[in-house]
Amino acid sequence: MGDLKEYRAEIDRIDRELVRLFEERMEVSEQIGAYKIENGVKVFDKTRERQKLDEVKGLAHGAFNQHGVEELFSQLMSMSRKKQYAMLEKRGAGGRLPFIGVDRLDTDHIRVVFQGVEGAYSQAAMTAFFGEDVNSFHVARFRDAMEAIAEGSADYAVLPIENSTAGIVADNFDLLVDFENYIVAEQIIPVEHVLMGIKDADLSSVRIVYSHPQALAQCEGLFQAHPDWKAEPFGNTALAARKVAQDGRKDEAAIGSAFAARRFGLQVLKTHISDEEANATRFMIVTNQRIFRKDARKISICFELPHSSGTLYNILSHFIFNNINMTHIESRPIPQRSWEYRFFIDFEGNLAEPSVKNALRGIREEAINMKILGNY
Numbered sequence: 001m002g003d004l005k006e007y008r009a010e011i012d013r014i015d016r017e018l019v020r021l022f023e024e025r026m027e028v029s030e031q032i033g034a035y036k037i038e039n040g041v042k043v044f045d046k047t048r049e050r051q052k053l054d055e056v057k058g059l060a061h062g063a064f065n066q067h068g069v070e071e072l073f074s075q076l077m078s079m080s081r082k083k084q085y086a087m088l089e090k091r092g093a094g095g096r097l098p099f100i101g102v103d104r105l106d107t108d109h110i111r112v113v114f115q116g117v118e119g120a121y122s123q124a125a126m127t128a129f130f131g132e133d134v135n136s137f138h139v140a141r142f143r144d145a146m147e148a149i150a151e152g153s154a155d156y157a158v159l160p161i162e163n164s165t166a167g168i169v170a171d172n173f174d175l176l177v178d179f180e181n182y183i184v185a186e187q188i189i190p191v192e193h194v195l196m197g198i199k200d201a202d203l204s205s206v207r208i209v210y211s212h213p214q215a216l217a218q219c220e221g222l223f224q225a226h227p228d229w230k231a232e233p234f235g236n237t238a239l240a241a242r243k244v245a246q247d248g249r250k251d252e253a254a255i256g257s258a259f260a261a262r263r264f265g266l267q268v269l270k271t272h273i274s275d276e277e278a279n280a281t282r283f284m285i286v287t288n289q290r291i292f293r294k295d296a297r298k299i300s301i302c303f304e305l306p307h308s309s310g311t312l313y314n315i316l317s318h319f320i321f322n323n324i325n326m327t328h329i330e331s332r333p334i335p336q337r338s339w340e341y342r343f344f345i346d347f348e349g350n351l352a353e354p355s356v357k358n359a360l361r362g363i364r365e366e367a368i369n370m371k372i373l374g375n376y
């Protein structure tokens, strides 16, 4: 056995050599970067990298070292690509992003579409964002709302994207891929159930309570406290509220939002009726223009990746390298392509920032079908 100090001195010597070689390699990579800018050659050369990895692996001895060398060189090459992307941005050769920065969203003379019925949480989100007097209409399906903006019958659509307890609204993620529509803002609405009835009703007159099955399930405690009440499942909370308003009976009540109660002229009989703490739903405001507010702080993108080792890791390295904070990641299967996934990522930043442009450039080149869904 030798001496630990001596071993470490040996390691230090080798590392100094490695750093020297790394820097030498990066210098050549910079020259290649300059050549690529001059000649309009793409930064990422997959074939060359694959050959390189096979070659260096072949130089190493034993499975462990071969694997190690492969990982090491993947990182080295990724670093040299990042250097080249940074050079591109710096020389203004990074290309323009097809998004235009605006000071504020145009909300004059607009028409807004929301999915669902009168009194729905989507409508509550819409009025919270655009104001009570907004000119609006509603459609039955999320897809109809996307189509309405795509074809221009509406300027903006309001669609739920995520609930704090139930998770994402997967259909709307997929629709962002199908349509050339972009997120320009978001609005968070607390989902707080109330019990509502007609003007003359009170807690002692109620016998039957209508609501969406999920809402009924969320208020079990209420029914335990009132064993003589019957819970009656209904299409959704807004329709239940409307039914109670239309029937005009004291023995009927509905569970839904305070917004729906207001909308249908009902009286709130009891608040805070959910068993759990109130949750919230995040809605996106979508339009057919590629615009972003200059003060926007969050970006959503999506891209596809083959289901093979290290692909996601490599893409995410662009965030780490550019010091970008990722706030959400979601994966969805790609229809008709078994075991391939589309990833949806939210991160902090603005499309005008160099670090963001740099990361997006890398991801665009290295992932499949990268799409910027919006900056808001």
Ligand SMILES: C=C(O[C@@H]1C=C(C(=O)O)C=C[C@H]1O)C(=O)O
Pocket: 029, 032, 043, 044, 045, 046, 048, 049, 052, 076, 077, 078, 080, 081, 084
């Ligand atoms: C340096 C180059 O750019 C990239 C980085 C590579 C590397 O570091 O070896 C190889 C291929 C390219 O993806 C090059 O094209 O040779």
